[in-house]
Amino acid sequence: MATVEDRQFRVEPFPGGTPGNQRLVEEGRLPDYDVVGTRPIRHDGTDKVTGRARYGADIKLSGLLQGYVLRSPHAHARIVSIDTSRAAEVPGVHAVCTNADMPSADHRAGDLGEGMVDWYHLNQNVLANDKVLYTGHAVAAVAADSVHIAEEAARLIEVEYEVLPPVLDVREARGADAPVLNDDVRTDRQPAGETGDTPTNVAKHFHYEKGDVDAGFAAAELVIEREFTTETVHQGYIEPHTATAFWSPDGKITVWTSTQGSFMIRMQVAELLDVAISKVKVVPMEIGGGFGGKIAVYLQPVAAVLSRLSGRPVKLNMDRSNVFDATGPTPGSYMKVKIGVDAEGKITAGEAELLFEAGAFPGSPINPGCMCVFACYDVPNGRIDGYDICVNKPRSNAYRAPGSTHVALATETIVDEICEAQGICPVEFRLKNAVKEGDERVDGVTYPPVGMWETIKAVELSDHWQSPLEGPNRGRGIASGFWFNFGGNSVVAATVNEDGTVSLIEGSTDIGGTRASVAMQLAEILGIAAEDVTPTVVDTDSIGHTDVTGGSRTCHATGLAAIKAAEDIQAQLRQRAAMLWDVESEQVEYGDGATLTGPEGKTISFQEISGKLTQTGGPVVGRGSVNADKHGGAFGTHIADVEVDPDTGKVQVLRYTVVQDVGTAIHPSYVEGQMQGGAAQGIGWALNEEYHYGDDGRLHNASFLDYRIPTCYDLPDIETIIVEVPNPGHPFGVRGVGEVPIVPPPAAMANAIFRATGVRMRSLPMSPPKMLHELLASDG
Amino acid sequence: MAKQRIVSTSINGNPVEFLAAPRQTLLEVLRDNLDLIGTKEGCSNGNCGACTVIFNGRPVDSCLVLAVEAEGGELETIEGVALTDGLHVIQDAFLGQAALQCGICTPGFIMSTKALLEENASPSEDEIRFHLAGNLCRCTGYDKIVRAVQQAAEGVTN
Numbered sequence: 001m002a003t004v005e006d007r008q009f010r011v012e013p014f015p016g017g018t019p020g021n022q023r024l025v026e027e028g029r030l031p032d033y034d035v036v037g038t039r040p041i042r043h044d045g046t047d048k049v050t051g052r053a054r055y056g057a058d059i060k061l062s063g064l065l066q067g068y069v070l071r072s073p074h075a076h077a078r079i080v081s082i083d084t085s086r087a088a089e090v091p092g093v094h095a096v097c098t099n100a101d102m103p104s105a106d107h108r109a110g111d112l113g114e115g116m117v118d119w120y121h122l123n124q125n126v127l128a129n130d131k132v133l134y135t136g137h138a139v140a141a142v143a144a145d146s147v148h149i150a151e152e153a154a155r156l157i158e159v160e161y162e163v164l165p166p167v168l169d170v171r172e173a174r175g176a177d178a179p180v181l182n183d184d185v186r187t188d189r190q191p192a193g194e195t196g197d198t199p200t201n202v203a204k205h206f207h208y209e210k211g212d213v214d215a216g217f218a219a220a221e222l223v224i225e226r227e228f229t230t231e232t233v234h235q236g237y238i239e240p241h242t243a244t245a246f247w248s249p250d251g252k253i254t255v256w257t258s259t260q261g262s263f264m265i266r267m268q269v270a271e272l273l274d275v276a277i278s279k280v281k282v283v284p285m286e287i288g289g290g291f292g293g294k295i296a297v298y299l300q301p302v303a304a305v306l307s308r309l310s311g312r313p314v315k316l317n318m319d320r321s322n323v324f325d326a327t328g329p330t331p332g333s334y335m336k337v338k339i340g341v342d343a344e345g346k347i348t349a350g351e352a353e354l355l356f357e358a359g360a361f362p363g364s365p366i367n368p369g370c371m372c373v374f375a376c377y378d379v380p381n382g383r384i385d386g387y388d389i390c391v392n393k394p395r396s397n398a399y400r401a402p403g404s405t406h407v408a409l410a411t412e413t414i415v416d417e418i419c420e421a422q423g424i425c426p427v428e429f430r431l432k433n434a435v436k437e438g439d440e441r442v443d444g445v446t447y448p449p450v451g452m453w454e455t456i457k458a459v460e461l462s463d464h465w466q467s468p469l470e471g472p473n474r475g476r477g478i479a480s481g482f483w484f485n486f487g488g489n490s491v492v493a494a495t496v497n498e499d500g501t502v503s504l505i506e507g508s509t510d511i512g513g514t515r516a517s518v519a520m521q522l523a524e525i526l527g528i529a530a531e532d533v534t535p536t537v538v539d540t541d542s543i544g545h546t547d548v549t550g551g552s553r554t555c556h557a558t559g560l561a562a563i564k565a566a567e568d569i570q571a572q573l574r575q576r577a578a579m580l581w582d583v584e585s586e587q588v589e590y591g592d593g594a595t596l597t598g599p600e601g602k603t604i605s606f607q608e609i610s611g612k613l614t615q616t617g618g619p620v621v622g623r624g625s626v627n628a629d630k631h632g633g634a635f636g637t638h639i640a641d642v643e644v645d646p647d648t649g650k651v652q653v654l655r656y657t658v659v660q661d662v663g664t665a666i667h668p669s670y671v672e673g674q675m676q677g678g679a680a681q682g683i684g685w686a687l688n689e690e691y692h693y694g695d696d697g698r699l700h701n702a703s704f705l706d707y708r709i710p711t712c713y714d715l716p717d718i719e720t721i722i723v724e725v726p727n728p729g730h731p732f733g734v735r736g737v738g739e740v741p742i743v744p745p746p747a748a749m750a751n752a753i754f755r756a757t758g759v760r761m762r763s764l765p766m767s768p769p770k771m772l773h774e775l776l777a778s779d780g
Numbered sequence: 781m782a783k784q785r786i787v788s789t790s791i792n793g794n795p796v797e798f799l800a801a802p803r804q805t806l807l808e809v810l811r812d813n814l815d816l817i818g819t820k821e822g823c824s825n826g827n828c829g830a831c832t833v834i835f836n837g838r839p840v841d842s843c844l845v846l847a848v849e850a851e852g853g854e855l856e857t858i859e860g861v862a863l864t865d866g867l868h869v870i871q872d873a874f875l876g877q878a879a880l881q882c883g884i885c886t887p888g889f890i891m892s893t894k895a896l897l898e899e900n901a902s903p904s905e906d907e908i909r910f911h912l913a914g915n916l917c918r919c920t921g922y923d924k925i926v927r928a929v930q931q932a933a934e935g936v937t938n
């Protein structure tokens with residue numbers, strides 16, 4: 001078999017896209033599908049362009065009350081007392097609640113699909129009664145005839161606080177004399193399985209080691225060690241959190257909310273309110289963005305408690321400042337990373353120490369950070385230590401490839417320094433060191449077939465890389481990134497209609513076009529058009545347990561379920577045709593063009609047999625249920641051209657290309673959209689976004705004016721090159737796409753900035769003041 | 781709460797009268813009183829554009845307009861954009877170019893685009909990006925939105 005280096009590739013436009021939308025094609029190998037790889041109009045599109053789609057805040061119910069949540073003005077304080085009596089007396093108020101109205105919780109771990117949670121901590125995060133641990137921490141809530149009455153009443157709630165000093169920085173929080181946030185937290189050391197015996201902010205310590213690290217560094221010709229910091233950032237979804245709940249007199253709770261995982265909301269509401277999951281129905285509304293931040297509950301249990309107390313349905317909406325103050329964010333970090341290379345530019349060893357902010361309660365994505373830090377390269381000897389550290393900020397949450405963007409800044413910047421020092425082209429270095437099938441990561445995982453090398457090849461062949469960049473203060477950088485992707489549980493049911501169409505119901509909430517990409521996979525198997533499948537996302541009583549829309553899993557795992565359902569339909573239709581023709585079902589084939597064929601040239605189309613189901617035993621429903629475990633990791637490499645204004649420090653992105661191995665692109669437009677959107681978030685993280693805290697622990701920029709995410713005027717066209725190295729764990733080769741594209745941008749920008757200015761930025765964001773400071777410092 | 785006032789206005793070509801308290805924003809009244817939920821709330825302080833409507837021919841953030849200010853004015857919301865026999869060219873273009881992912885920003889972008897194209901039928905890419913900079917989208921990276929506006933502009937000028 002030819003080695004990968006002998007294979008011939010070219011970059012060409014991806015059919016149906018604009019000129020900036022391209023793909024890497026290997027000579028002699030082009031996927032051959034009818035529906036997969038085409039660009040049908042998404043099924044839910046018309047509702048979304050006409051304003052008819054109903055998002056979380058759009059629910060209307062008779063007797064609906066509006067609520068308001070009272071939040072802590074302090075970053076760290078003990079709650080001495082809460083007096084709600086005056087609020088309860090306000091005319092128009094129907095219920096007031098505090099943590100005392102919820103069942104007490106104990107320390108047990110729960111799995112939310114993109115992170116673990118301790119039920120006691122989640123209970124305290126939803127409504128605190130012991131300590132408040134960040135400004136905006138919820139302490140009480142009111143339900144009233146209008147949100148204005150609820151707000152006015154909430155202001156009459158008297159909370160007495162004993163104010164404590166806050167700690168906001170991971171390095172300080174780790175120190176012996178730092179204020180401890182949670183008396184119950186002890187350091188949990190993994191994989192050793194040991195637990196510390198004193199209260200601490202260091203909730204976890206992960207340690208991974210492979211090979212002989214000291215020998216690896218001794219064998220290196222060049223060793224570079226650097227420190228990096230990143231600030232706390234927010235997912236920044238445009239739709240604020242919202243929840244509406246009705247606690248019926250028969251004990252059943254219905255929750256209408258926008259969430260990445262309705263079954264995860266069901267589990268959390270049931271657990272926190274101590275009711276059976278079967279008593280909770282979660283109705284997923286359309287969701288206005290999540291990126292990992294709409295998995296954990298905030299308002300849902302509170303709305304349910306207010307409903308129980310008032311006997312009426314209750315709606316709670318956050319405003320934008322609540323969203324910044326009390327939800328999200330993804331951690332700030334401190335990282336020290338060291339890489340050694342031999343004279344040929346092959347990596348000999350890597351070492352990393354990573355400190356991530358957990359926020360108020362344990363649970364930062366430090367473990368994925370550890371697993372991603374050297375994931376792109378064949379690192380024969382490695383040692384990684386990662387720490388999850390509580391600080392007085394909101395409880396951190398997943399944000400698109402959680403943990404990977406941080407560590408890519410460190411590794412990819414050092415790789416660029418190595419290339420610079422050794423005079424190696426960054427593309428050549430990466431081709432030489434890229435992980436391939438069979439390579440083992442430092443945390444012990446061996447790679448299945450992966451496409452890291454192919455993404456670099458695509459960079460090398462791209463018009464962007466081959467076009468010279470000229471002009472003063474301009475530079476080009478590249479960087480790579482990795483995400484595991486995920487499989488997990490998904491269920492669909494598909495009913496064949498008499499007119500030859502299929503109604504597809506699923507439990508995966510659709511954040512970015514997955515109704516279409518899942519329906520397309522069913523259509524491909526059945527040989528029908530994507531438009532002949534009608535996908536619907538249903539509530540938790542109407543379909544089996546489906547994990548979160550997150551981890552880049554939906555197109556892969558819910559797609560697998562849809563494929564299974566289609567195969568189930570095929571098997572049932574073969575029986576029906578056998579019945580019609582009076583033959584055995586083994587004699588019937590479901591072939592191309594959606595046609596069933598039997599002995600003696602008998603044929604019947606999918607359309608025709610769909611009209612004969614009543615005569616042959618009744619309607620046909622296909623079922624697909626999976627717990628997918630062959631997701632296949634994914635890699636991306638980005639090219640950034642920047643210009644740095646020497647007078648202001650402002651960095652302008654001139655040209656940007658996202659290259660990513662997606663396995664197989666089901667709906668290329670939405671694949672490109674994920675790549676572009678992830679890159680835009682990464683560029684925002686790189687250049688602008690950060691939480692600004694005062695010394696008192698108050699967040700100073702809880703608005704979209706002051707927490708500035710990129711606008712369309714800040715960004716250039718974002719070019720895409722889709723790489724398709726099929727995942728052997730999926731019939732069409734799907735890997736998943738959503739998360740990888742946020743990983744490379746900060747490092748790609750930092751590397752481009754270096755080439756523009758000669759200044760290495762090792763601290764995010766690379767905002768004008770910081771950039772200018774470094775520029776002036778470098779001028780001496 | 782202060783006494784409510786009667787406000788007479790025109791919404792999507794139809795005369796509408798509604799009651800509003802002086803403190804209520806136009807966004808709140810559209811969504812809560814008039815059930816025009818297609819206009820979205822992302823920030824309620826004029827920073828995201830999700831609540832964009834066209835007020836007397838100009839795009840405005842309805843969260844920054846008091847409902848009582850709509851007295852005697854003409855409003856267009858996302859609910860009035862589609863034609864009786866199909867989608868508006870802008871809506872078609874957003875669908876055709878896959879210019880939405882979660883879709884929460886889409887009504888606001890469509891209203892801003894409509895206002896732009898009514899003023900400038902063939903904007904350059906720079907003009908499009910400048911005009912739409914008040915509308916935030918966190919999902920798409922804007923590339924496909926800009927393509928959609930370009931496609932719509934061609935449709936409008938043809």
Ligand code: FES
Nearest residue numbers: 823824826829843
């Ligand atoms: S809701 Fe009006 S601008 Fe954001």
Ligand code: FES
Nearest residue numbers: 881885917918919
């Ligand atoms: S499509 Fe989600 S914010 Fe624009």
